[in-house]
Amino acid sequence: MVLEFKLPDVGEGVAEGEIRRWFVKIGDQVSENQPLVEVMTDKVTVEIPSPKSGTVLDILAKEGQVVKVGTTIIIIGEKGEHTTLRSQPEPKSIEASSITPPVSAPARAASVLATPATRRLARELGIDIAQVRGTGDDGRVTEEDVRRHSSATTAATTPTASPVKGVEERVPLRGVRRRMAESMAMSLRTTAQFTLIDEVDVSKLVATRETLKPLAEKNGVKITYLPFVIKAVVKALKEYPYLNASLDDAKQEIVLKKDYNIGVAVDTGEGLVVPVIRDADKKSLFDLARNVEDLAQKARSSRLELDDIKGGTFSITSLGALGGLLATPIIHYPEVAILGVHRIDKKPVVRDGQIVVRDIAHISLSFDHRIIDGATAGRFTSRIKEMLEEPNQLIPELV
């Protein structure tokens, strides 16, 4: 039996995936559950196993191609079996009879509704027509759509045209980096962001962490500052529910979230991902530490699952030692705020009229001004600062 294996729905609401890597090639023998392909969907990379044993008769999706769920990506059967749905017929069938395939399978561009002239225009302007939103009937991409898309992308990417064509290398925008590009641009396009910055005296936090280190080690966790920050954020969110929210544009309603799922930005080397600490309000400091470590590991080895990255209600990006005094973090849309935590330095500050050396860190918070006004943002920021300065309130349940 020939099986035309379609890209399965790998998670709720996932409509398409990018083929990252094929583990098999045409002619290979595969067994049931053997990984066939690595597919990347909305920041998650999954390995899709073979549903049956057999021979790979054809592979219909190229690496790097974005494929809709339900599209046939591979054909598995027995050696010598035939299927008419193939990229090109095998010679055997030609030899066996006199098949001349009369019909060409519609190619990639065929999935886009556009006239040949419009498709050519897209190529001339260096645009992947599949990325252009069609405004015509039934989503038809018109010449105007292509031109509009072109001027939008040029404006966004090349503010100043370089007069001399220099030596350059072109790296395809794929995978994690592409998702990052899409979601960051989406955030800035959609929201009205402003950033508040404050200085935090974390001397007590540094001391607290030092005290807790041995206990943490005993419990098998490495304690960083991040679990404290998460604790502080969750407490502050409970007091300011509008920060744990999103805006439903279509219904013109603010959605106040009752879950406290905190996204933690992780640098994967290929770009940014934001795995989510679920129900952070119900977790102890050490649990949070464990959770953070676990997700960071998964992110760096591209093993995040869809459940690990969705449902976030607020995000934290800790640039810490990576550098920079301050930043203006970009909100992880559709959330309405993000907290950036920067490195801790020993600095001279004035306390009771005396210059003393303290551990000082900066925090930067970006807010969506469509929902959060400056006063609320200020109060929220102060609240976080307060808790980080007096960390004892953060550690009632330690283990």
Next chain:
Amino acid sequence: MVRRVDVVVIGAGPGGYVSAIRLGQLGKKTVLVEKQKLGGVCLNHGCIPSKALISAGRLARKIKDGGEIGLETTGLKIDFTKTQAWKSRVVNRLISGIKLLCERNGVDVVYGEANVEAGKMVKVKNSGATEELQADSIVVATGSRPIELRSFPFDGKLILDSTSVLDLSEVPGRLLVIGGGITGLEIGGMYQDLGAQLTVVELMDQVLPGFDPEVADVVYKSFLKRGAKIYLKADALGFETSTSGVKARLRSADVEVAEEFDKVLVAVGRKPNTSGLGLENIGVELDQRGFIKVDEQMRTTANGIYAIGDVAGPPFLAHKASREGIVAAEVICDLPSAMDNRAMPSAVFTDPEVATVGLTEEEAKRTLGGCVAERFPFQASGRALTQRESNGFVKMVADAQRKRILGVHIVGPDASDLISEAALAIEMGASAEDLALTVHPHPTLPEALMEAAEAIIGAPIHTLKRE
């Protein structure tokens, strides 16, 4: 002495010469290398000569069949030598046309066998002399050749390939065609029209394998009606020469028969011409089936080397080769060209003709999960009846929701001419409504396309709505 050029195109078939002309137009110093004749298989041994002979055959049969409409003829004499001479004049005229086009576009034609070496050096050998061409880019357009059966090796006299069968000096009395595909039926049908007793052996369960079965069935029945014998799910096992020709052993439904024939045409497919070019030395990879691997801009795996037409994979169609030739030429000139066609039409010059573009009903159901398909029979076409060619139909396949045209399959008069409107419709993303609302002149055959489109949107005029 080494000649420096911009591009060398190897093979002057409908892919290669078109590519070379386009390159010339775009200002590239181009050399077109051909080991035989300009025009390749298409012009010399395929499309053109076969169509000339097919026209002659059709006319002969129409003359003989004129009785019903009061055109009695007796003693129609076929002078096949003259027919062949006319065919050659047509071919030669087209060849000189290509020659002129090459000249005027600055394309230099060099005759001989090409061999490609590292560094994009092409050596062309012609009777001892060797010319060396140093190119920036190379387009490989070497085409394909007929597949030979071990049990029926070509000898050019009794066992013929699609080339030699077109150069016979007389019409064979009894012709066996192995392979009921496009070539087998076109040429078999042509000799049948000119008086041969035709037998066709096909391995699959329908003629024209791969085509819509309903379409193939109309062709099958027409051949039978004109007296051909067609064995389906059958095989030709071997032969021995006899006094009058060959005695071939055929097996059909587990029954073996031996029948006498004057000539045998083996038309079981084609294979790519990739050997002897030195491609293996320069990093041009072939796929598992022996075709040169190309991307949608006709680039091979070797930098600066392009491949187009049959050698780059099926379908084996002259117009596909030409389109690819233009794409390769434009890509070489840094223009953003690509093979992104939604549909590739094909035509079969049997009687009735077959032409098809886009998805078949079965393909649409399988890949899209559903579709609508409607037919308009030529029996209901005024023009078809007045041409005495009312056999066949237009079948249109559209997506179930928006009724966008996905495929059109025509069997009937002038199907090869009718299909281009359907190809345009698919390429433009037209819906059945677009076609139905386009006024078609009366009485003409293209009305059948409009009628099929009307049926898709549930408003047919000249057929009864299906309940």
